[in-house]
Amino acid sequence: MLVRDVMTVNVIAIGPEMPIRDVAALMEMRRVRHFPILEDDEQGEARLVGIVSDRDLRAVDSPHPSARPDVHVSDPVRSIMVTPVATAHPDDAAEDVAAWLREYRVGALPVLDGEQLVGIVSPPDLLAALALPAAIREPSSVLEVEVGNRPGCLAALLQTLAQHGLNVSQLTTTRAEPEIGCFIVRVNTIDAPRVAGNLTREGWTVLWPEPDAAPPASPQRGPEVEEVA
Amino acid sequence: MTRPRTLLVDDPVLERSPFGSSHPFRAERGALTRALLEACGALHQDEVADVERLDERLLGAVHEQAYLEALIRAGRGERVDDARTFGLGTSDCPVVPGMHRVAMRAADATVSAAELVASGAAQRAVHLTGGLHHAHRARASGFCLVNDLALAIEHLTRRRGLRVAYVDVDVHHGDGVQGIFWERADVLTVSVHQSGRTLFPGTGAEDEIGAGAGRGFAVNLPLAPFIDDAGYLAAFDALVPTALSAFGPDVIVLQAGADAHWRDPLAQLSLSGDGLDAVYGRVIDLAERCCEGRMVVTGGGGYDAWRSVPRAWARLWARLAERELPDELPETWRRAWGERLGVSLPTRLREGTLPDLDARATERAASHALAVAKRVAARLTPLWRRED
Numbered sequence: 001m002l003v004r005d006v007m008t009v010n011v012i013a014i015g016p017e018m019p020i021r022d023v024a025a026l027m028e029m030r031r032v033r034h035f036p037i038l039e040d041d042e043q044g045e046a047r048l049v050g051i052v053s054d055r056d057l058r059a060v061d062s063p064h065p066s067a068r069p070d071v072h073v074s075d076p077v078r079s080i081m082v083t084p085v086a087t088a089h090p091d092d093a094a095e096d097v098a099a100w101l102r103e104y105r106v107g108a109l110p111v112l113d114g115e116q117l118v119g120i121v122s123p124p125d126l127l128a129a130l131a132l133p134a135a136i137r138e139p140s141s142v143l144e145v146e147v148g149n150r151p152g153c154l155a156a157l158l159q160t161l162a163q164h165g166l167n168v169s170q171l172t173t174t175r176a177e178p179e180i181g182c183f184i185v186r187v188n189t190i191d192a193p194r195v196a197g198n199l200t201r202e203g204w205t206v207l208w209p210e211p212d213a214a215p216p217a218s219p220q221r222g223p224e225v226e227e228v229a
Numbered sequence: 230m231t232r233p234r235t236l237l238v239d240d241p242v243l244e245r246s247p248f249g250s251s252h253p254f255r256a257e258r259g260a261l262t263r264a265l266l267e268a269c270g271a272l273h274q275d276e277v278a279d280v281e282r283l284d285e286r287l288l289g290a291v292h293e294q295a296y297l298e299a300l301i302r303a304g305r306g307e308r309v310d311d312a313r314t315f316g317l318g319t320s321d322c323p324v325v326p327g328m329h330r331v332a333m334r335a336a337d338a339t340v341s342a343a344e345l346v347a348s349g350a351a352q353r354a355v356h357l358t359g360g361l362h363h364a365h366r367a368r369a370s371g372f373c374l375v376n377d378l379a380l381a382i383e384h385l386t387r388r389r390g391l392r393v394a395y396v397d398v399d400v401h402h403g404d405g406v407q408g409i410f411w412e413r414a415d416v417l418t419v420s421v422h423q424s425g426r427t428l429f430p431g432t433g434a435e436d437e438i439g440a441g442a443g444r445g446f447a448v449n450l451p452l453a454p455f456i457d458d459a460g461y462l463a464a465f466d467a468l469v470p471t472a473l474s475a476f477g478p479d480v481i482v483l484q485a486g487a488d489a490h491w492r493d494p495l496a497q498l499s500l501s502g503d504g505l506d507a508v509y510g511r512v513i514d515l516a517e518r519c520c521e522g523r524m525v526v527t528g529g530g531g532y533d534a535w536r537s538v539p540r541a542w543a544r545l546w547a548r549l550a551e552r553e554l555p556d557e558l559p560e561t562w563r564r565a566w567g568e569r570l571g572v573s574l575p576t577r578l579r580e581g582t583l584p585d586l587d588a589r590a591t592e593r594a595a596s597h598a599l600a601v602a603k604r605v606a607a608r609l610t611p612l613w614r615r616e617d
Binding site: 136139140141142164165166167186188189190191192193194208209210212213 | 253313316319320321363365368370371372401404425426427430432494495497
C-alpha cells in the first residue's frame with residue numbers, strides 16, 4: 001500500500017508571514033493539527049519551507065517550559081515553524097511511513113512529489129489503511145490455522161479450502177516464526193467448526209474455532225448423549 | 230386473570246429443511262418442540278394458526294427481483310450462471326430442488342404471525358422455523374434464503390403503520406435484517422451476538438449504528454467468546470431496555486435463536502438453558518412495558534438441535550403462553566420422536582450438566598461486554614432523543 005493511496009490530498013498550506021494568532025484561528029476553524037508552510041522561490045514556484053503543529057502554536061505566550069520568551073502571537077509563524085521538514089513521497093510504502101512517524105516523533109508528514117506539495121499523511125490516514133486487511137468483505141467465518149513456512153504450504157491450505165467449495169475473502173498473518181506461520185482466513189460458511197474438523201482430520205493444526213467431533217456415521221443421526229441429571 | 234392470547238403458526242411444509250435432511254439446518258426442531266408442548270398439555274389445537282399466503286409485492290420490497298428470480302430458477306432445477314454471486318450453490322446454501330417453495334412458506338408463516346398480532350387476533354404469535362436473519366436483499370447466506378423477519382417487519386411498518394423494534398438474540402449477528410432496515414428510523418434493530426471477530430458473519434461491530442434517517446437505529450452488542458449467563462444479562466440490561474424504551478415500539482419482533490447455548494456446536498458463548506430462558510424472559514418483560522406485550526416471535530439458529538433447542542423453545546412458549554411445564558419430559562414424546570430422529574432425547578426440561586467455565590475467560594468477557602454496552606448506550610442515547 002502506497003502513501004498516495006492513503007494520504008489526505010485536500011491539504012491546507014499557509015505562508016510564513018501569517019501571524020501566529022491567525023494561524024491558530026485558522027487551525028481551529030479547519031480542525032486540523034498541521035499546516036505545511038509554503039514560500040515562493042526566485043522562480044515564483046511554491047516551495048515547502050516549514051511545518052507548524054497545534055502543539056507549536058499552543059506553546060506561544062504560555063507558561064510552558066519550552067515557550068520562547070521572545071516570540072508572541074503577533075509574530076509571523078516563520079519564527080516558530082519547524083524546518084527542515086521531514087517529508088514522504090507518494091510512492092513510499094504506507095507501512096514505512098507508520099514507522100517514520102514513531103521514529104521522528106511527529107504527527108504528520110507532508111507528501112512531496114519532486115518539489116510539489118501533493119498531500120499530507122497522518123496517523124488516522126494510516127490507521128484506516130492498515131486496518132483494511134481486517135475489514136469484513138462478505139459474510140464469513142474466521143479460521144486460524146498454522147501453516148509451515150515452506151514453499152507450497154499456504155497454497156496447500158488454500159487448495160484444501162477450495163476443494164471444500166469455500167471462498168476465501170480475507171487472509172492475514174498474525175504470527176511468523178522461522179518454521180511456522182499462523183494465518184487468519186475468512187471463509188464463506190456459517191459452519192466453521194465443520195471446516196476446522198475437516199482440516200484437522202487432514203492433518204492441519206487449527207487454532208480457532210474448536211473443530212467439530214468426528215463426522216456422524218449417518219447424517220441423520222448426530223452423536224447425542226443425554227447428560228445424567 | 231386471563232392469559233394473553235398466544236398463537237403458534239405452523240404448517241406441515243415447515244418440517245422440511247429447504248436444503249434436505251443431511252444439512253445442519255434442522256427444520257424439524259419446530260415440530261419437535263410443538264410435539265413436546267402438546268405432550269406436556271401446554272399447547273392446544275385452538276392455539277395453532279394456519280399459514281396464509283403472503284402478498285408477492287411484499288417480497289419485492291425486501292428482496293431484489295434478480296435475486297428472487299435466481300432463487301426460483303435454481304429451486305426449479307434450471308441453470309443459473311451467476312448463482313454464487315447470489316450466495317446460492319455454496320456449502321451453506323446448496324441448490325436443492327424445491328428449496329424456494331419451502332423458504333417462501335417459512336416467510337408466509339412469519340408474515341402470518343405478524344398479521345395475527347397487527348390485527349389483534351393475538352397478542353403474541355410464534356413461528357418456530359422462522360428467523361432466517363442472514364438472508365440479504367440480493368444474497369442467500371448462512372442457511373437463509375428468504376428473510377422472513379424483514380418481510381414481517383415490512384408488513385408491520387408499511388402496511389400496518391407500526392413502529393417495530395427487532396430484537397435478535399441469535400448467537401450470530403442479524404446482518405440481513407440490519408442491512409435491509411439500515412436507513413430506516415421506524416425500525417430499531419438490536420442484535421446481541423458473539424463478536425464478528427470470532428464468529429460468522431463477521432459484522433455487528435458496535436460502530437454499526439445505521440445511516441441516513443436510520444442513524445442510531447441499528448444497535449449492536451458484540452460479545453467475546455465464553456461469556457456466561459451473568460455477564461450476558463448484565464450487558465443486555467445496560468443497553469437493550471434503554472434502547473427500547475427510548476424508541477417506543479408498537480410491537481417487538483424477537484428472533485429467538487437458541488445457539489448462544491454452551492452446547493451449541495457452531496458458536497462459543499456459554500449460556501445455560503436457564504440463561505437463555507432468562508434472556509427470552511427479559512424481552513417478554515420489555516414488550517410488556519413498551520408495547521402492551523405485543524410480540525412476533527421466531528426461532529432461529531440452534532444446532533444442538535435435539536437436546537438444547539426443544540427445551541429452550543418449549544420454555545419460550547411456556548413464558549409467552551403463561552403455562553407451566555413439568556421438569557420430567559413425557560416418555561411418549563421421547564419415544565416417538567427419539568425413534569423418528571434416531572437420537573436420544575432429553576429426559577428433563579432443565580439441564581443436568583452445566584458448562585465447565587474458565588472463570589478468568591468468563592470474567593474478562595463479562596467486563597468487556599459491560600464496557601461495550603455502556604459505550605453503545607452513551608453514543609446512541611443522544612440520537613434516540615432526536616425529535617423530528
